[in-house]
Amino acid sequence: MIRIRTLAGSAAAFALSAAGALADPALIFDLGGKFDKSFNEAAYNGAxxxxxxxxxxxxxxxxxxxAQREQALRRLAETGANPIVMTGFAFGDVLNEVAPDYPDTRFAIIDAVVEQPNVRSVIFSEHQGSYLVGMMAAMASKSGTVGFVGGMDIPxxxxxxxxxAQGVKAVKPDATVVxxxxxxxxxxxxxxxxxxxxARSQISQGADVIYAAAGSTGLGVLxxxxxxxxLSIGVDSNxxxxxxxxxxxxxxxxxxxxVHDAFAAGAAIETGTVLADxxxxxxxxxxxxxxxxxxxAEMKAAVDEAAARIKSGETPVHDYMTDNTCPAASF
Structure with a gap:
């Protein structure tokens, strides 16, 4: 069963009734829970x-x-919620089907691109931020082996x-990345x-720094x-x-x-694709x-210098999703 809650400024929560406010924005969290200390919780904090x-x-x-994705989108659209913000790439196909049925509703999706006239797509340059923490991992590692634990195996x-891996190799070309x-x-x-x-398996292989990008699964890694x-490295939220x-x-x-900016814009939210780099x-x-x-201080200086080079375009970081290849690691 789909249950929609309305959260007011007083922090009260209650089941949506037919008399619910029709101009409220809405937020749908992806699997993993609102309080995953990571991706979903970052969205919640913005709201x-x-x-x-x-x-x-x-x-x-x-x-x-x-199975709830399409039902959730349609239920919220029918209540008059506007805009409707959703977290996660997995909403992409469903939103592409649902959005045309509600042309007066604005939607915002995080981590996917949906080319519909009433959709705002927000994507991030995660490879750039990951390069920086990879450099830090390499500089902090004493063993020369670091780890990465991902969630669902997707591009x-x-x-x-x-x-x-690129950030690690930039500091220690001979480092091992598990x-x-x-x-x-x-x-x-x-x-x-x-x-x-x-994480324990990677530690047994010599890893002494592990980066987790896995939603609430990452809590087990940390x-x-x-x-x-x-040492570990967190993701999405601090x-x-x-x-x-x-x-x-x-x-x-x-x-x-x-999420905050989408809510602040309301029904006037600009559509199209936005890159947060x-x-x-x-x-x-x-x-x-x-x-x-x-x-x-040495670590911070090196990473900040690399960040400046990435921003200027002097140091390009390869985006796996452009060609499904990685110059610094094999999958």
Whole structure:
């Protein structure tokens, strides 16, 4: 059963009734849960910031299964929600079918491109941010072996892995990058036990820094790394605080800004494709009190210099999704 909740500025939540506000924006979270400490939670934080700024309310829905995608979109459109924002590439095909049926509704999708006149597509240069944290991993590694644990094995996550490997190799050309994906179905985003198992396997192969790009599965990776006294790297949201002194950094992906800006624009949201890259601060790395002792001045200077070169175009980072190849790693 699909249940839609309306979250008001007072933080109250209740089941949607026929009398619900018709101009509310809406947010649909992908599988893995709203509080995954990563991708979905970044979206939630963006919506909450909009609530705090405006006192407005919005409808939200947490996906429970793949079968709910189309029903969720249609139900929200029929309530008058506008715009409707959704997180995750997996909404792409469904939105392409649904959007033409609701021409007066604006939709925004994160991590996919849907070419419909009433859709805003937001994509990120994850490979650029991953390159920077890859450099940091290589500089922090004592063994010369680092790891990557992805969620569902899809081109988007390979894009993260490839950028990471390029950053590692830029610092240590002879470094070993161990890459594992959690699975081939959406369940791969919500399996912290499997994430921990993969992390321990990589540690047994000598990895002493592991980057997780796997939704809530990554929480298991970060926990296993902390338990084994090695460093981890978080993703999407700033995850440094989850294990202070053990998370080297987090690759920040500003999903929160994408959601906030969509809500702020309302029904007047501009459609078309938007690229959030390093130059526009759409991606980056996190530095705060929880990892400051881990990031040396030399490390920060090197990464910031590389970031400047990437922004200027002097240092190109290969995007796996352009040709399904990676110059720094094999899949």
């Amino acid at each position: 909450q910031r909009w609530v705090q700024e405006t006192g407005g309310s919005y409808k939200e829905l947490e996906m429970q299964s793949e 988007l996550i390979r894009k993260f892995a490839c950028g990471y 890459i594992n994906m959690t699975g081939t179905t959406p369940a791969a985003w919500a399996d912290p036990v499997k994430g921990a198992e993969l 926990q296993a790394a902390a338990d084994e006294n090695i 995850q440094n605080h989850l294990h202070p002194g053990k998370v080297l950094t987090s690759m920040i992906k500003r999903v929160d800004i994408a 390093l130059k526009g601060d759409g991606v980056g790395y996190a530095l705060d009190e929880h990892n400051a002792a881990l990031v040396t």
